[in-house]
Amino acid sequence: MMETYKSVLELIKNLPGEDSFKELVENEIQGKRLAKLLFYLRCKGNFSQKELAHKIGCSQSRISKIEGAPNEEITVKDLEDYAKALGLQVELGFSNSSTRLVDRIKYHAFRIKECLERLSVISKRDEKIEEGVKKFYKEVFVNMNTIITRSFSKFHGQEPQKRSLVNVSAPVEKIDYERVVETSSSVTK
Amino acid sequence: MAEWQITKTDKFIRDFEYYQKKHPNELVAVMGNVDTYFRTLKKLSNPLQIQAGFIHREPAGIKAIDQKGGKQKIKLQQTRLYVYPDIDRSTLFLFTIGNKTNQSEDIRYCQEMVKKLKGGGGS
Numbered sequence: 001m002m003e004t005y006k007s008v009l010e011l012i013k014n015l016p017g018e019d020s021f022k023e024l025v026e027n028e029i030q031g032k033r034l035a036k037l038l039f040y041l042r043c044k045g046n047f048s049q050k051e052l053a054h055k056i057g058c059s060q061s062r063i064s065k066i067e068g069a070p071n072e073e074i075t076v077k078d079l080e081d082y083a084k085a086l087g088l089q090v091e092l093g094f095s096n097s098s099t100r101l102v103d104r105i106k107y108h109a110f111r112i113k114e115c116l117e118r119l120s121v122i123s124k125r126d127e128k129i130e131e132g133v134k135k136f137y138k139e140v141f142v143n144m145n146t147i148i149t150r151s152f153s154k155f156h157g158q159e160p161q162k163r164s165l166v167n168v169s170a171p172v173e174k175i176d177y178e179r180v181v182e183t184s185s186s187v188t189k
Numbered sequence: 190m191a192e193w194q195i196t197k198t199d200k201f202i203r204d205f206e207y208y209q210k211k212h213p214n215e216l217v218a219v220m221g222n223v224d225t226y227f228r229t230l231k232k233l234s235n236p237l238q239i240q241a242g243f244i245h246r247e248p249a250g251i252k253a254i255d256q257k258g259g260k261q262k263i264k265l266q267q268t269r270l271y272v273y274p275d276i277d278r279s280t281l282f283l284f285t286i287g288n289k290t291n292q293s294e295d296i297r298y299c300q301e302m303v304k305k306l307k308g309g310g311g312s
Binding site for chain 2 (some may be wrong): 003005009024025040174
C-alpha cells in the first residue's frame with residue numbers, strides 16, 4: 001500500500017534529500033500563494049486562461065504571468081481584474097502581527113454576535129422573516145457546535161504550521177456553508 | 190466525497206533524487222506547479238476543470254506538469270512530471286519525472302501504471 005499525503009509539502013518532507021532543497025520548494029510554494037488562489041478561482045469559474053484574458057481585456061500571456069508570479073509581483077489591479085471578471089469582490093485586511101490565533105477566534109466570534117444581532121433587528125419588521133431567522137439561529141447553533149466538536153477531535157499533537165506574512169483565504173461561499181449544514185444535519189440525525 | 194490525497198511511486202522517488210542533484214531549479218518549478226494543480230484538484234475534484242499552460246493532457250487521463258510559469262531568472266530545461274488524478278480513489282499519483290527526450294518512454298510507463306491501477310493493483 002502506498003503512503004498518502006495531504007499536501008505536496010507533506011510529501012516532500014517525507015522524500016529523501018537535503019533540507020536546504022526542501023526549503024527551496026517550500027519557499028516556491030509559500031511565495032506564490034496569491035497566484036495559486038487566482039489560479040483556483042479561474043478554474044472554479046470554468047474559464048480557460050484565454051477566456052479569462054478576453055473577459056478582462058488583456059493577453060493570455062498576462063494571465064499566465066500572473067498565475068505564476070510571486071506574491072510581491074501581484075498588484076491590487078490584478079486582484080480587481082480577476083474579481084470583476086469572475087463576479088467576486090476583493091476583500092483586503094490587515095491584522096497585528098502579534099495577533100494570536102485565539103484572538104482571531106474571539107474576533108470572529110464577536111463579529112458573528114454582531115451579525116446575529118443585526119439580523120434579529122431586521123427580522124422584527126416582518127413575522128415571516130422573524131420565523132426564518134429563528135430557524136437560522138438554530139442552524140447556527142448546530143453548526144458552531146459541529147465545528148467546535150470536529151476541531152476538538154483533531155487533537156493529536158501535530159506540529160503547528162509556519163506562519164507566513166500573507167494569509168490567503170478563499171472567499172466565503174454559499175457552497176461551503178451548505179456543506180457544513182449538510183454535515184451537521186447528518187450528525188444530528 | 191473523500192478528501193484528495195497525493196502519493197508517489199518508487200520510480201518517482203528515484204527521479205526526485207536524480208533531479209535534485211542534476212536539475213534542482215527545474216524540480217523546484219515543477220513541484221511548485223504540481224502544488225498549484227493539487228490544491229485546485231482538492232477543492233474542485235474535477236481534473237477536467239483545471240487548465241493551464243503548464244498542464245498537458247496525455248493518454249489514459251495522465252497529465253504532464255511542466256516547469257513553466259512566472260518570471261524565471263534562468264532558462265529552465267524542459268521537464269515533465271507525469272501524474273494521474275484517480276477520481277475513484279481521490280488520489281493524485283506521481284509517477285515519474287522526465288525530459289523531452291524520453292517523453293514517449295515515460296508515457297508508456299505511466300500507461301502501464303494506470304492499467305495496473307484500473308486492474309485493482311494499487312501498490
